Amino acid sequence: MTEQPPMRWTVHGERTIYDSAWVRLCLVDVEIPGRERFEHHVVRTPYSAAGTVVHDPDRGVLLLWRHRFLTDTWGWEVPAGMVEAGESPADAAVRETIEETGWRPGPLRPLTTYHPINGLCDEAFHLFLADGAEHLGDPTDPTEAARVEWLPVPALRQAVADGQLRDGLSLTAVCYALAFASLD
Amino acid sequence: MTEQPPMRWTVHGERTIYDSAWVRLCLVDVEIPGRERFEHHVVRTPYSAAGTVVHDPDRGVLLLWRHRFLTDTWGWEVPAGMVEAGESPADAAVRETIEETGWRPGPLRPLTTYHPINGLCDEAFHLFLADGAEHLGDPTDPTEAARVEWLPVPALRQAVADGQLRDGLSLTAVCYALAFASLD
Numbered sequence: 001m002t003e004q005p006p007m008r009w010t011v012h013g014e015r016t017i018y019d020s021a022w023v024r025l026c027l028v029d030v031e032i033p034g035r036e037r038f039e040h041h042v043v044r045t046p047y048s049a050a051g052t053v054v055h056d057p058d059r060g061v062l063l064l065w066r067h068r069f070l071t072d073t074w075g076w077e078v079p080a081g082m083v084e085a086g087e088s089p090a091d092a093a094v095r096e097t098i099e100e101t102g103w104r105p106g107p108l109r110p111l112t113t114y115h116p117i118n119g120l121c122d123e124a125f126h127l128f129l130a131d132g133a134e135h136l137g138d139p140t141d142p143t144e145a146a147r148v149e150w151l152p153v154p155a156l157r158q159a160v161a162d163g164q165l166r167d168g169l170s171l172t173a174v175c176y177a178l179a180f181a182s183l184d
Numbered sequence: 185m186t187e188q189p190p191m192r193w194t195v196h197g198e199r200t201i202y203d204s205a206w207v208r209l210c211l212v213d214v215e216i217p218g219r220e221r222f223e224h225h226v227v228r229t230p231y232s233a234a235g236t237v238v239h240d241p242d243r244g245v246l247l248l249w250r251h252r253f254l255t256d257t258w259g260w261e262v263p264a265g266m267v268e269a270g271e272s273p274a275d276a277a278v279r280e281t282i283e284e285t286g287w288r289p290g291p292l293r294p295l296t297t298y299h300p301i302n303g304l305c306d307e308a309f310h311l312f313l314a315d316g317a318e319h320l321g322d323p324t325d326p327t328e329a330a331r332v333e334w335l336p337v338p339a340l341r342q343a344v345a346d347g348q349l350r351d352g353l354s355l356t357a358v359c360y361a362l363a364f365a366s367l368d
Contacts (some may be wrong), residue, residue, distance in 0.1 A: 065228075066191065073299075117305065
């Protein structure tokens with residue numbers, strides 16, 4: 001073990017470069033004690049996001065096959081989206097699952113909350129695991145995915161190993177559930 | 185299974201709102217076919233990042249206990265950082281481990297590459313698993329962490345369950361390794 005003195009950067013101030021309802025770009029005036037002082041770019045989002053690993057012992061895990069224009073990639077994703085004003089992360093997780101898949105998730109339990117890029121962006125992701133789901137009908141938001149499908153857990157493990165889950169929220173949620181929730 | 189027509193947003197153009205060596209903020213003119221057309225905020229980074237789960241069967245996993253000013257949180261993180269110009273992700277993973285921990289990682293194998301916030305930011309994270317490590321001395325970059333420590337795998341699993349890994353790259357890397365690399 002290597003012991004070092006407690007290390008915490010000092011924040012002297014912050015100025016906004018650009019602001020909008022979706023994203024704020026700031027420069028934070030920070031100092032590494034005894035070393036250097038500089039301006040650090042920070043992206044602030046006024047919202048967080050919530051996503052759900054919906055698991056049914058017979059069907060597997062409920063996934064969307066979708067394209068992302070930003071990275072120009074296709075991949076499997078769990079249902080997920082923005083937590084709206086006045087909504088709890090769990091309520092958002094249920095709403096997004098219904099809208100995007102047409103399935104109402106069973107009882108939810110929180111897996112974890114984390115910061116996907118904590119050196120650059122303050123956005124938080126809330127992950128949930130749902131026990132089963134009830135089919136309501138077609139997705140009410142069909143703009144998200146090309147396909148909605150239950151993937152058996154062995155096929156899901158193979159999809160992760162094949163690099164077919166490149167979306168961070170989905171990859172983290174699925175790996176967390178595989179490591180901690182004994183999906184098999 | 186719910187079948188839908190292939191769904192891919194159309195990109196009509198992109199304009200830059202702010203540019204720097206660290207981050208570029210853009211508005212992308214996108215259209216959801218048959219639905220709506222709007223401008224979508226996108227954060228582009230000219231770099232990617234690489235991080236490593238360094239695992240030793242006797243010691244456990246090599247971690248940093250550090251503070252993040254952006255989220256004002258303390259947590260365990262794996263050694264990680266930016267891939268520099270002309271550097272491969274694997275070379276960056278080795279360099280960052282040495283700089284931040286003072287340990288040279290053993291043979292690396294790639295776990296996966298993913299996009300931590302693929303609806304907002306194009307940054308990619310490259311994850312590696314290293315087999316053991318050799319102690320070289322003190323970290324050459326001691327500004328990153330308050331403590332460098334080997335955590336036995338059961339303690340690491342407990343730390344994840346206790347919410348002590350809120351840094352996305354670290355959480356994803358550790359959960360991926362726990363689910364796919366049989367660390368125990």
